[in-house]
Amino acid sequence: xxxxxxxxxxxxxxxxxxxxxxxxxxxxxxxxxxxxxxxxxxxxxxxxxxxxxxxxxxxxxxxxxxxxxxxxxxxxxxxxxxxxxxxxxxxxxxxxxxxxxxxxxxxxxxxxxxxxxxxxxxxxxxxxxxxxxxxxxxxxxxxxxxxxxxxxxxxxxxxxxxxxxxxxxxxxxxxxxxxxxxxxxxxxxxxxxxxxxxxxxxxxxxxxxxxxxxxxxxxxxxxxxxxxxxxxxxxxx
Amino acid sequence: xxxxxxxxxxxxxxxxxxxxxxxxxxxxxxxxxxxxxxxxxxxxxxxxxxxxxxxxxxxxxxxxxxxxxxxxxxxxxxxxxxxxxxxxxxxxxxxxxxxxxxxxxxxxxxxxxxxxxxxxxxxxxxxxxxxxxxxxxxxxxxxxxxxxxxxxxxxxxxxxxxxxxxxxxxxxxxxxxxxxxxxxxxxxxxxxxxxxxxxxxxxxxxxxxxxxxxxxxxxxxxxxxxxxxxxxxxxxx
DNA sequence: GAGTGGTCTAGACCACCAT
DNA sequence: TGGTGGTCTAGACCACTCA
Numbered sequence: 001x002x003x004x005x006x007x008x009x010x011x012x013x014x015x016x017x018x019x020x021x022x023x024x025x026x027x028x029x030x031x032x033x034x035x036x037x038x039x040x041x042x043x044x045x046x047x048x049x050x051x052x053x054x055x056x057x058x059x060x061x062x063x064x065x066x067x068x069x070x071x072x073x074x075x076x077x078x079x080x081x082x083x084x085x086x087x088x089x090x091x092x093x094x095x096x097x098x099x100x101x102x103x104x105x106x107x108x109x110x111x112x113x114x115x116x117x118x119x120x121x122x123x124x125x126x127x128x129x130x131x132x133x134x135x136x137x138x139x140x141x142x143x144x145x146x147x148x149x150x151x152x153x154x155x156x157x158x159x160x161x162x163x164x165x166x167x168x169x170x171x172x173x174x175x176x177x178x179x180x181x182x183x184x185x186x187x188x189x190x191x192x193x194x195x196x197x198x199x200x201x202x203x204x205x206x207x208x209x210x211x212x213x214x215x216x217x218x219x220x221x222x223x224x225x226x227x228x229x230x231x232x233x234x235x236x237x
Numbered sequence: 238x239x240x241x242x243x244x245x246x247x248x249x250x251x252x253x254x255x256x257x258x259x260x261x262x263x264x265x266x267x268x269x270x271x272x273x274x275x276x277x278x279x280x281x282x283x284x285x286x287x288x289x290x291x292x293x294x295x296x297x298x299x300x301x302x303x304x305x306x307x308x309x310x311x312x313x314x315x316x317x318x319x320x321x322x323x324x325x326x327x328x329x330x331x332x333x334x335x336x337x338x339x340x341x342x343x344x345x346x347x348x349x350x351x352x353x354x355x356x357x358x359x360x361x362x363x364x365x366x367x368x369x370x371x372x373x374x375x376x377x378x379x380x381x382x383x384x385x386x387x388x389x390x391x392x393x394x395x396x397x398x399x400x401x402x403x404x405x406x407x408x409x410x411x412x413x414x415x416x417x418x419x420x421x422x423x424x425x426x427x428x429x430x431x432x433x434x435x436x437x438x439x440x441x442x443x444x445x446x447x448x449x450x451x452x453x454x455x456x457x458x459x460x461x462x463x464x465x466x467x468x469x470x471x472x473x474x
Numbered sequence: 475g476a477g478t479g480g481t482c483t484a485g486a487c488c489a490c491c492a493t
Numbered sequence: 494t495g496g497t498g499g500t501c502t503a504g505a506c507c508a509c510t511c512a
Contacts, residue, residue, distance in 0.1 A: 003481070028496060040483045044278075045498085058410060060447060061498050062490035173295060177468040179440060180414065182462035199436045199461050201418060210297055224418035224436050231414040231468060240500070266478060277502045282479085284504030299477050 010038050016056050016067055023069035028055060055232055061124060098127040099191060101223045103145060114217050115212035122143040125156050128191050131226070135193045138221040147215045163200075176206040179229060188221055201227040245274050253293050253304055260306035264294060271358040271454050292469055335393045336428060337363040340382060347379055351454050365428050368463070372430045375458040384452045401453075415441040416466060425458055429460035438464040 002087040015021045033044045057065045063179045129137035155163040246264045270281045288294045299374040366374035444453040
């Protein structure tokens, strides 16, 4: 059974997206919504808080919940555009190549980043992302073998996240991203079509599971002209 | 009177920061905390949710709230490092120069970005940020005069946010950031010490007030070698 | 099965906005 | 002053983890 406040969130989000509720107007009051959805006020408030953190509405005390123009705010919410999502938009114009898939003993740099134990092995997946026949992104993923015993090559061609969360049932709780700009390495030059660009945008991603253990480190290296990151930050109350 | 859940949040956050509660251990259960703080469970849960979104703890159903290692996760929470915060860390090594402060009628580009009305004027503030005698960041701020009638030069030397939120009492609700990499403009070359770098990291920032109206557009142009952005994303329930 | 966090309720009082 | 959202309570039941 799905949560009640999720259902209410879905319903209201849909109405806003479809324009049934217009941007700039006010949502029905929380009291009215409790009657409309036959639930308690706290449940309505949970749904509204979700709408708020996802940029659908803005709550103003004493006034009401203002419906925002979702198109102007321009999603995704927090820059978490995976290549999978991107490629779905791009259709046939986007491709992914697995350049390498290995189980290896980590060197000092990776030991530091992943905090692996002595004698533990890690998976290394190197993938190149192609858009319109240009090689634009170099993705290097490192995963603890203790958490992921097997990593089929087939899965690497698609989304690692889908395999990890879907098939393995591991649940990703939070991630830390760090964006910097660096000079291209020999590896970058080897795999990417740099077109003379002398910088690479490096996105380092540290992924943690629900039990708060780190289990994946990803380095995503982008050609600068095709890089774009969007962040949507809300002041917390 | 401060909110109860804020007080509880402050107290627990302090204990975690000071190491009174050790990373890796579990917080007292919600039931115990209700007794300890003499409050209801929902109030405790609000405090714990704050700790969670700020990266202090990780809640696990059926188990408890795991205390995270705040130093490993390495703040700030969502990359909102203002130059003010940075300069406080850098002390005398960081400086800010106001290059220009003008009230102007917006051209088509700005009209588009800020969605200003016909005949409305906007403030333009251009500032250069210096670290260790190098000019590294070019900040261009645009603010609606209808929201900010006066903008003293003195304030521009420090933090615009402090003036806006502190003295004017306007309340910033949320912001959208967009990070891209571009080629330097003549303006970049004029104001910044580019040291031969052929790219500029551009951070566009759209700031909205509590009534959901856009009132500021900022373009922050960084020399790539000194740029660093950190994002801390949590899966929402 | 005991203990944990997650959801949900029904009601109270307060702070803020409009008129 | 009436209506709005914000805080807080006391209690219920469910889902999950672990021994």
